[in-house]
Amino acid sequence: MSYTVFENIENIGILTLSRYQKRNAINLEFMNELYQIILNIKNMDIKALLVKSTGNVFCSGGDIDYFATLDSKEKAISMSYAMHCLLNEIENLEVPTIACINGSAVGGGAEFIMAFDIRFLESDSFIQFKEIQMGVTTGWGGTYRLVNIVGKSKALELLLSAKPIYAQEALKIGLINNYFDKEVIFEETFKFCKTFAQEDLNLIKPIKTLVKHSVEKTNNEAMAQERDVFSQTWMLGKRQSIMEKFVKRKK
Numbered sequence: 226m227s228y229t230v231f232e233n234i235e236n237i238g239i240l241t242l243s244r245y246q247k248r249n250a251i252n253l254e255f256m257n258e259l260y261q262i263i264l265n266i267k268n269m270d271i272k273a274l275l276v277k278s279t280g281n282v283f284c285s286g287g288d289i290d291y292f293a294t295l296d297s298k299e300k301a302i303s304m305s306y307a308m309h310c311l312l313n314e315i316e317n318l319e320v321p322t323i324a325c326i327n328g329s330a331v332g333g334g335a336e337f338i339m340a341f342d343i344r345f346l347e348s349d350s351f352i353q354f355k356e357i358q359m360g361v362t363t364g365w366g367g368t369y370r371l372v373n374i375v376g377k378s379k380a381l382e383l384l385l386s387a388k389p390i391y392a393q394e395a396l397k398i399g400l401i402n403n404y405f406d407k408e409v410i411f412e413e414t415f416k417f418c419k420t421f422a423q424e425d426l427n428l429i430k431p432i433k434t435l436v437k438h439s440v441e442k443t444n445n446e447a448m449a450q451e452r453d454v455f456s457q458t459w460m461l462g463k464r465q466s467i468m469e470k471f472v473k474r475k476k
């Protein structure tokens with residue numbers, strides 16, 4: 226059974242979650258399918274990965290019917306580890322990843338979207354860390370990523386209250402980058418991807434690497450890595466021709 230659709234449109238990989246009859250709840254087969262797609266993406270010639278979904282719910286999190294079969298601590302750990310690996314693979318993709326959250330993201334769905342670099346939310350939808358109401362804690366990397374995105378205090382508030390976070394608040398706290406109406410969210414997200422998809426992958430990938438590592442490294446490590454990457458890209462033809470054009474502007 227296929228839970229996803231993958232397309233390459235103008236060098237932008239578009240992954241659509243397509244299990245809407247279960248509100249895109251993620252079970253073991255869905256996890257495995259996503260994992261395989263992400264591994265395949267690593268060998269594809271794409272400039273960005275955009276994820277969206279079918280229907281009004283982007284992702285309702287873990288498939289509760291599947292979760293109910295995990296009747297031991299070991300099985301829970303194993304499921305959590307599989308999702309950690311999948312979401313780390315997404316986070317570690319060299320190309321930018323953009324979540325077009327065209328519906329609500331609930332529980333594990335809220336954890337899922339945080340593995341993406343940039344998040345756009347549909348204006349009437351919400352993000353909800355519903356885990357506590359389901360008798361669990363975050364198990365898909367949610368606490369770690371949420372703290373890094375919104376800070377410790379706000380993360381605790383959202384995780385404990387399990388309140389739905391609507392678009393305006395989500396934008397205010399930095400959980401999303403922007404929001405758009407339902408009719409245009411995909412078009413706007415795709416347009417955003419196209420703004421950089423025309424650039425050289427030799428620039429796109431190192432920019433993402435630098436941003437990603439800047440929060441994981443000490444100042445000295447980050448500066449050393451920045452010098453390294455900067456000097457590698459420095460000799461690219463594109464930089465030279467752009468600067469030469471600028472230098473010659475007065476002639």
Ligand SMILES: C/C=C/C(=O)SCCNC(=O)CCNC(=O)[C@H](O)C(C)(C)COP(=O)(O)OP(=O)(O)OC[C@H]1O[C@@H](n2cnc3c(N)ncnc32)[C@H](O)[C@@H]1OP(=O)(O)O
Binds near residue numbers: 286
């Ligand atoms: C570490 C991770 C932890 C977790 O992720 S814990 C799980 C957290 N998630 C949830 O608690 C969400 C549960 N679902 C809902 O609250 C609602 O759904 C929604 C608000 C997301 C959407 O509501 P609406 O659009 O009215 O859909 P509907 O009628 O409730 O559901 C349609 C079908 O989808 C199934 N379904 C929805 N969410 C899940 C799920 N998370 N796991 C398994 N099935 C789900 C239902 O049961 C039903 O199915 P049928 O038509 O056969 O009755």
